[in-house]
Amino acid sequence: MLVQGMRGSQSQMDSPSAQLALIVASQNFLQPGGKMVAAAKATVPTIMDQASAMQLSQCAKNLAMALAKLRTATQKAQEACGPLDIDSALGLVQSLERDLQEAKAAACDSKLKPLPGETMEKCTQDLGNSTKAVSSAIAHLLGEVAQGNENYTGTGLRAGAGRGEGAVLVATDLSTPPGIAAREVAQALCSLGQAARGVAASTPDLQVRNAMLECTGCIMDKANNLIEEAWKAVAKPGDPESQQHLAQVAKAVSQALSRCVNCLPGQRDMDAAICMVGEASKRLLVDAVS
Incomplete structure (x- = not known):
């Protein structure tokens, strides 16, 4: 849904409904994305291979940062698209x-x-x-x-x-x-x-x-x-x-x-x-x- 929303917004940059669809898709992605981060962090201690554990931990941190940026961008988009x-x-x-x-x-x-x-x-x-x-x-x-x-x-x-x-x-x-x-x-x-x-x-x-x-x-x-x-x-x-x-x-x-x-x-x-x-x-x- 998020990828679809991005593609729709890019192909229809002047479409209010496409912008709204992207905002909705972004909001809907935040919660499952957060659960994925939590699951990844909980899994790290159970991985025996140190290199794999470090890689998973870093990926979880990167995803958490990306989600934080997405949340901020979504809030700004809602404010900017108020006139929709x-x-x-x-x-x-x-x-x-x-x-x-x-x-x-x-x-x-x-x-x-x-x-x-x-x-x-x-x-x-x-x-x-x-x-x-x-x-x-x-x-x-x-x-x-x-x-x-x-x-x-x-x-x-x-x-x-x-x-x-x-x-x-x-x-x-x-x-x-x-x-x-x-x-x-x-x-x-x-x-x-x-x-x-x-x-x-x-x-x-x-x-x-x-x-x-x-x-x-x-x-x-x-x-x-x-x-x-x-x-x-x-x-x-x-x-x-x-x-x-x-x-x-x-x-x-x-x-x-x-x-x-x-x-x-x-x-x-x-x-x-x-x-x-x-x-x-x-x-x-x-x-x-x-």
């Missing part, structure tokens, strides 16, 4: 939709494989965490819309933002970096898409694989609608119809998230077990009455 508005969030989500389409095509050809380090257990845990992160980010976005915070939702910079519409600059107060809430949603969706792809690639169950990719694609589509509706709602502060429509779209995203989680093998088995218990309880009641 709602278009960049929409562009990233649409890019995630395309990635899922490619994953579905690869799955149909039996070419979808787990990435290095991906396991069913890890991806399942990541999916649960990212689902919560998406829900939290959406709740944050809705809260800012309700308060009419244009800077935070990223709607104050452009008029006409959306799929295929021309963007027209309008005057606004940029004292607060715009697009933060929309960007949070897009970042959470990026982690969700990566986890869902990992689950699909790691499971041998064809039904689970197809359902996971299909449900995740639905989430991206609904979330795209949500970001657009949030922009429209802030453009009409206090409009009951806009607020109601936004709430309906948010509910659709929530339902799509639930369907995605329910695709997990363990969750499906649990639901089936609960249904079996329910049916057994009904039969016991019937037998008791008769």
Whole structure:
């Protein structure tokens, strides 16, 4: 993801969504990179060959320094790219939709494989965490819309933002970096898409694989609608119809998230077990009455 983000940013230097994708990929790399450093340092004392141990120790130090520089660069990039508005969030989500389409095509050809380090257990845990992160980010976005915070939702910079519409600059107060809430949603969706792809690639169950990719694609589509509706709602502060429509779209995203989680093998088995218990309880009641 990090290499892909770098290539995308280099080939599309004027693309806000490519810049945002690189920032997200960099953030997502920091935690596993830190774990790799810790694992390497813990392994050094167990290596008998002194030269190999020294080499591993030095590599761990170099990686730790590189991660520190990456963290600093990412923070500076976020500050410098503050003006990235709602278009960049929409562009990233649409890019995630395309990635899922490619994953579905690869799955149909039996070419979808787990990435290095991906396991069913890890991806399942990541999916649960990212689902919560998406829900939290959406709740944050809705809260800012309700308060009419244009800077935070990223709607104050452009008029006409959306799929295929021309963007027209309008005057606004940029004292607060715009697009933060929309960007949070897009970042959470990026982690969700990566986890869902990992689950699909790691499971041998064809039904689970197809359902996971299909449900995740639905989430991206609904979330795209949500970001657009949030922009429209802030453009009409206090409009009951806009607020109601936004709430309906948010509910659709929530339902799509639930369907995605329910695709997990363990969750499906649990639901089936609960249904079996329910049916057994009904039969016991019937037998008791008769």
